[in-house]
Amino acid sequence: MDEGVVVGVDIGGTKVLAGVVDGEGRVARTALRTTPGRRVATNLVEDAVVAAVLEAADGRSLVGVGVAAAGFVDAAGERVMFAPHLPWMGEPVRNLLADRLGCPVGLDNDANCAARAEARYGAAKDASSALVITMGTGIGGAVLLHGKVMRGANGMTGEFGHMRVVPEGVECECGRRGCWEQYSSGNALVRNARALMADQPSVLMEMSGGSPAHVTGPMVTSAAEKGDLVARQAFASVGDWLGVGTANLVAALDPEIVVVGGGVSAAGDRLLDPARAALRQAVVGAEHRKIPQIVAARLGPLAGMVGAALAARPPLN
Amino acid sequence: MDEGVVVGVDIGGTKVLAGVVDGEGRVARTALRTTPGRRVATNLVEDAVVAAVLEAADGRSLVGVGVAAAGFVDAAGERVMFAPHLPWMGEPVRNLLADRLGCPVGLDNDANCAARAEARYGAAKDASSALVITMGTGIGGAVLLHGKVMRGANGMTGEFGHMRVVPEGVECECGRRGCWEQYSSGNALVRNARALMADQPSVLMEMSGGSPAHVTGPMVTSAAEKGDLVARQAFASVGDWLGVGTANLVAALDPEIVVVGGGVSAAGDRLLDPARAALRQAVVGAEHRKIPQIVAARLGPLAGMVGAALAARPPLN
Numbered sequence: 001m002d003e004g005v006v007v008g009v010d011i012g013g014t015k016v017l018a019g020v021v022d023g024e025g026r027v028a029r030t031a032l033r034t035t036p037g038r039r040v041a042t043n044l045v046e047d048a049v050v051a052a053v054l055e056a057a058d059g060r061s062l063v064g065v066g067v068a069a070a071g072f073v074d075a076a077g078e079r080v081m082f083a084p085h086l087p088w089m090g091e092p093v094r095n096l097l098a099d100r101l102g103c104p105v106g107l108d109n110d111a112n113c114a115a116r117a118e119a120r121y122g123a124a125k126d127a128s129s130a131l132v133i134t135m136g137t138g139i140g141g142a143v144l145l146h147g148k149v150m151r152g153a154n155g156m157t158g159e160f161g162h163m164r165v166v167p168e169g170v171e172c173e174c175g176r177r178g179c180w181e182q183y184s185s186g187n188a189l190v191r192n193a194r195a196l197m198a199d200q201p202s203v204l205m206e207m208s209g210g211s212p213a214h215v216t217g218p219m220v221t222s223a224a225e226k227g228d229l230v231a232r233q234a235f236a237s238v239g240d241w242l243g244v245g246t247a248n249l250v251a252a253l254d255p256e257i258v259v260v261g262g263g264v265s266a267a268g269d270r271l272l273d274p275a276r277a278a279l280r281q282a283v284v285g286a287e288h289r290k291i292p293q294i295v296a297a298r299l300g301p302l303a304g305m306v307g308a309a310l311a312a313r314p315p316l317n
Numbered sequence: 318m319d320e321g322v323v324v325g326v327d328i329g330g331t332k333v334l335a336g337v338v339d340g341e342g343r344v345a346r347t348a349l350r351t352t353p354g355r356r357v358a359t360n361l362v363e364d365a366v367v368a369a370v371l372e373a374a375d376g377r378s379l380v381g382v383g384v385a386a387a388g389f390v391d392a393a394g395e396r397v398m399f400a401p402h403l404p405w406m407g408e409p410v411r412n413l414l415a416d417r418l419g420c421p422v423g424l425d426n427d428a429n430c431a432a433r434a435e436a437r438y439g440a441a442k443d444a445s446s447a448l449v450i451t452m453g454t455g456i457g458g459a460v461l462l463h464g465k466v467m468r469g470a471n472g473m474t475g476e477f478g479h480m481r482v483v484p485e486g487v488e489c490e491c492g493r494r495g496c497w498e499q500y501s502s503g504n505a506l507v508r509n510a511r512a513l514m515a516d517q518p519s520v521l522m523e524m525s526g527g528s529p530a531h532v533t534g535p536m537v538t539s540a541a542e543k544g545d546l547v548a549r550q551a552f553a554s555v556g557d558w559l560g561v562g563t564a565n566l567v568a569a570l571d572p573e574i575v576v577v578g579g580g581v582s583a584a585g586d587r588l589l590d591p592a593r594a595a596l597r598q599a600v601v602g603a604e605h606r607k608i609p610q611i612v613a614a615r616l617g618p619l620a621g622m623v624g625a626a627l628a629a630r631p632p633l634n
Binding site: 128143155162166176255256282285 | 398469472484493573
């Protein structure tokens, strides 16, 4: 007998990943599609999502589908208001997909979904409160309270990367200056490495074919593993700023634990050790508080999809 | 027949204020004692609290007493861990007072209590989420979610004033540099005014008897009301920084409303208008979000006592 399946979908900037997720967060069959891009008709993205979901479900009935989108999702979890790599601009995505899939659909942004997965199955399990900081090209994140994601008045809680940490600082893609993610993110890591390469020898020169402009985040991670000093300094700076910014969030929110995910977190303690040291230095009331642990996310690149499955049945939380 | 009363107590740096508070937040009989100071036996503070409570109750039985303390209260709401103007260092204040008063006692810090009062009776009423920013000599605050105070893993949520906004910035009493409250607080207001007086004529010179070191916050407020340009510039800067720091909190938490209380907020729109302008400029995603209103707290100097009464029956929230 067909008991039906819950499918989680993670719509990223380059790919749409769908997977059947069971009640223990285990991923069974997955399916992948290419994200159609930003300058296409919106229904092409919906087509890709539907195709990936149906392939993952493999003929079984859909109990529910959860969708994680890299972008701003409104407070009600109904619409994708804006996404840098998708054509959606306020479309009622949840309803559109529910109609096409014939099952309940939940919708939230990718950082919130990843946080749900960490809260239920991962590093934030059993924590009364947690910050989840997602370090990719920029910094995203989420605030967990008793395992639930705080979504905020506009669904925009967790835009940590655009907290200003330096007045008149480095210019940010958001149009302002001095945003935290200009100092602590994948982009910052690469920028640090490129600047340091100007003055010091580095294997990154060879890895990038002699062109600092071709250095990527994974190259810096790999070079650091090989002991390259430029790469290690680049990580030390990003890690230090991670701790400084985290101290601000800890002052404001006093979470029990801080979980760091996203691509940059693959560097593990190379990133987290300087962050821990900086947090201890920078946090207020260190002598009167238990300083929260900074730990690596556990669910890796599947966190968004697994967490989306947790949001499969609206309403959110 | 004696139906009993609920008494709220606000233990500040200089005075202990107790008052009977009814179910609509109305304050009846109050009683005042002087705070004994930091270098005294802890039972002297307890004596002052008990005396003030009993005088306020005026012979009626105590249904419950809520205590707001200017200091760090532990996550369980049992102990005052540290308070700059009180001798308590980890004493189980809630239990001690419950034993002496013979009724349930609730304990929380003053900013959280004031926030409870604003949530129940004041400017944050009916808001799904709110930040309460308390501007006194420094910046304290609270985070409200569905009318409840987030207390945090250590009971230290809301230490907004020690978020770092300027690397290597102005030295702070906390031992670090660049804390937000060094740029936006009663102390910052006075420091700004003193610095500006060096170069510009100001009524503050006369008000302070010719000595900038004798300028106080209320003097600056009064001078600004009289049109004094130095005082107005001092407020403009503090207000601008209020908006910049608020933008960081809004990026992280996406609250529905921001309530500003504390002594400095008596200046009203002179403080809040520049803050509103700075928030609009500095907040991320302004084009995709409803920017939260910044409003003045409504309960004034009694907020801590009224909110303490709301915490009268443990457990907290």
